[in-house]
Amino acid sequence: MxxxxxxxxxxxxxxxxxxxxxxxxxxxxxxxxxxxxxxxxxxxxxxxxxxxxxxxxxxxxxxxxxxxxxxxxxxxxxxxxxxxxxxxxxxxxxxxxxxxxxxxxxxxxxxxxxxxxxxxxxxxxxxxxxxxxxxxxxxxxxxxxxxxxxxxxxxxxxxxxxxxxxxxxxxxxxxxxxxxxxxxxxxxxxxxxxxxxxxxxxxxxxxxxxxxxKDDILENYGLVKGPKELINSDVRKHFIGIKEKQFGFEALTDNRQQVRRILGDGAIIDKPSLDDIMLYYARGSQNV
Amino acid sequence: MFNLIFKDILIQRKSLLFGVIYVFVLILCFQDTGITMFLTSAIGFSYMMIQSACAYDDKNKSDILLNSLPISRNTIVVSKYVSAFVFSGISIVVYSLLTVIINLLKLPIKVSPITLEGVIGILFAIVLMCGIYFPVYFKIGYIKSKVYNFILIFGILFLTTTLLPAILGDKSKVIIQILTKFFSSQSDLIIAIKMLILIILFFSISCMISLNIYRKREF
Incomplete structure (x- = not known):
């Protein structure tokens, strides 16, 4: 090549x-x-x-x-x-x-x-x-x-x-x-x-x-959703950006395997779109 | 390079027709002025075409297009300089066609004939104006250079008609005498050659300045 x-x-x-x-x-x-x-x-x-x-x-x-x-x-x-x-x-x-x-x-x-x-x-x-x-x-x-x-x-x-x-x-x-x-x-x-x-x-x-x-991105990145109680400092460091609502949260991670291990079945991890990735990176820890 | 000049002409097909009318009006306005009629109409028309070619380039942001094509920046600059001569040529042709038509139709309009010194005068004026104008155009583009152009034209007028005579006073007569003496002591050919060398030197320096400016330009 x-x-x-x-x-x-x-x-x-x-x-x-x-x-x-x-x-x-x-x-x-x-x-x-x-x-x-x-x-x-x-x-x-x-x-x-x-x-x-x-x-x-x-x-x-x-x-x-x-x-x-x-x-x-x-x-x-x-x-x-x-x-x-x-x-x-x-x-x-x-x-x-x-x-x-x-x-x-x-x-x-x-x-x-x-x-x-x-x-x-x-x-x-x-x-x-x-x-x-x-x-x-x-x-x-x-x-x-x-x-x-x-x-x-x-x-x-x-x-x-x-x-x-x-x-x-x-x-x-x-x-x-x-x-x-x-x-x-x-x-x-x-x-x-x-x-x-x-x-x-x-x-x-x-x-x-x-x-x-592109396939690597869609494989490694994940859009994590779950109740607020799940968030701790351990999992937080795997988040690129997080959106916290009254009860739940939505966050982007670039290491979905690790997050899956920490959070177990308590959270849903979806495939993010490129738009999601762009949005979370651009806004970082601010409310997305 | 000729392609770029061809583009400059193609783009103002419409103004070409307008230019013919413009030259005709100038011929009417400058009756009984002898060679001034030829000089004014040809210089005016050439400079107008050169300016509007720059205006079209600026309006279409063509620097971005041209510099994305496999054309060197030098070619873009040099072809603008060459186009000054092409437009002078076109304006002389337009003028001569009009004089031929006027003579053929036996219209009651006087026309000043095309002379060699007239042609040299036109080239001299165009070289002078473009030599000063182009580096500014390549630096800041057409729109911003408009103000500068205004100052250039009126500056030259003011300088030659008001300021210089005021400063020099009676001395101006002496200077003119010296110049006349200098020129009359030499043959026309020598003078023409010297003028030509001066023109070429001036235009080359101006072109080099433009090249330097344009190579560093960002779009």
């Missing part, structure tokens, strides 16, 4: 926010979901990968190459989709394609036209006349038309209706059948990832909380 994205001790400070020493790796052929609350550092990380902003320290390697030293080569092999439309709104779909395509070494008009037909995109319409979903589909068509090996998507599903979102997810899972292709997908709509992600990287307040296979 070879790493497609390799980030080591990446640092970036802004006024009032900093990315602290983040590290993670995405192997070739997988989909990684990059989750975290708004303002956690998802877009900052993606901008650093794309060299839109400058890192303070650390290392970013894409396909094993430094992302700045080999910037052009790396970007030739990346397909990107962002949360907003950054295309020239005054141009038509075809015109915009004509401006972009010569920059890519492996651009294929055939592939592009195939997706345009598949997505029923009007070729001669100006981009500003397209709906949000259409604009997103255009961005996806561009990202898919130059034989990219890595797809970087920054909140591609935000603001899209469930039908288009599900279409996008279908495309991604279809893409990944080619084992040379990988996807790095940031989102706060975690239900999208339940369906397609192999790995989950969770970022909170500028730090990576975990980066591991």
């Amino acid at each position: 070879s790493a497609v994205i390799e980030i080591k001790n990446l640092k970036k400070s802004f006024d009032g926010f900093s990315l602290n020493n983040i590290s993670f790796t995405l192997e070739k052929g997988y989909i990684m979901g990059f989750i975290g609350p708004n303002g956690a550092g998802k877009s900052t990380t993606i901008k650093l990968i794309m060299n839109l902003i400058k890192k303070d320290d650390g290392e970013i390697k894409i396909f094993g190459l430094d992302n700045i030293r080999y910037e052009k080569e790396v970007k030739n092999r990346i397909g990107f989709v962002y949360d907003e439309n950054y295309f020239y709104e005054e141009l038509t779909v075809t015109e915009m394609k004509n401006v972009i395509s010569p920059f890519y070494k492996k651009w294929s008009d055939n592939v592009f036209n195939k997706y345009i037909r598949e997505f029923s995109l009007p070729k001669d319409k100006k981009i500003k006349e397209l709906s949000k979903g259409m604009k997103m589909k255009f961005a996806i068509a561009v990202a898919l038309s130059h034989d990219a090996e890595l797809f970087i998507m920054d909140e591609p599903t935000s603001g899209l209706d469930p039908i288009i979102r599900s279409e996008l997810l279908d495309i991604l899972s279809y893409l990944i059948q080619d084992e040379n292709k990988s996807v790095f997908f940031s989102t706060h709509i975690t239900s999208d990832l339940d369906k397609i992600a192999d790995y989950i990287t969770f970022i909170n307040k500028g730090s990576i909380v975990f980066s591991c296979p």
Whole structure:
């Protein structure tokens, strides 16, 4: 296996926010979901990968190459989709394609036209006349038309209706059948990832909380529910966050076996959703 | 690179038509002014197109798109500088087409002919304006640079029409005499070459400053 994205001790400070020493790796052929609350550092990380902003320290390697030293080569092999439309709104779909395509070494008009037909995109319409979903589909068509090996998507599903979102997810899972292709997908709509992600990287307040296979998370984490009397300092240290109600409590643990042993049958331990995990981490010991 | 310039033109197809009308109106306004008619309309039109290309880039936040494509930041900067010449070329072509049409239709409008010194004058003015404007644009973008642009244009006007004569007073005549003497003692070709070298030097320095600024920009 070879790493497609390799980030080591990446640092970036802004006024009032900093990315602290983040590290993670995405192997070739997988989909990684990059989750975290708004303002956690998802877009900052993606901008650093794309060299839109400058890192303070650390290392970013894409396909094993430094992302700045080999910037052009790396970007030739990346397909990107962002949360907003950054295309020239005054141009038509075809015109915009004509401006972009010569920059890519492996651009294929055939592939592009195939997706345009598949997505029923009007070729001669100006981009500003397209709906949000259409604009997103255009961005996806561009990202898919130059034989990219890595797809970087920054909140591609935000603001899209469930039908288009599900279409996008279908495309991604279809893409990944080619084992040379990988996807790095940031989102706060975690239900999208339940369906397609192999790995989950969770970022909170500028730090990576975990980066591991999705199945591991669902296996180790547990949503514990039970009466208040069960809580003691012994079990409390296994809780990431706890919500105490008048009689009962609900808490998240990253060690469900241990908690099961301590609490016995007195408590119910459910599988948490990614949303639950995000929520408990973000709120910590405060009332969730 | 030519792709980026092509994009700058494509994006303002509509203003191109408006530009033709603009040049025509200027021709009407500058009757009996000789070469000033040619200079004003071509410089005005070029600068307008250059500015609005920057405006469209800014409005569409295109820095994010362009810098995500496999394009180096140097290419983005250099193509803006080259586009200044392309737009000057377009404006000269538009002007000449209009003069041809006016002459063919025998309209009762005087047109100043296109001369080599006129073309050099246009290039000189565009290089001067863009050479000062582009580094600011690459630093702070179009919207914020608007204020600066305003100061630039009126500053130049104020400096040349009010401030300098006021400071220099009668001395300005002496300076003009020295300049005329300096220029008249040399052949036109030498002067043209010297001007050209000066223009190239100035534009290259400005381009280097812009490159430096843009390489460090964050989006």
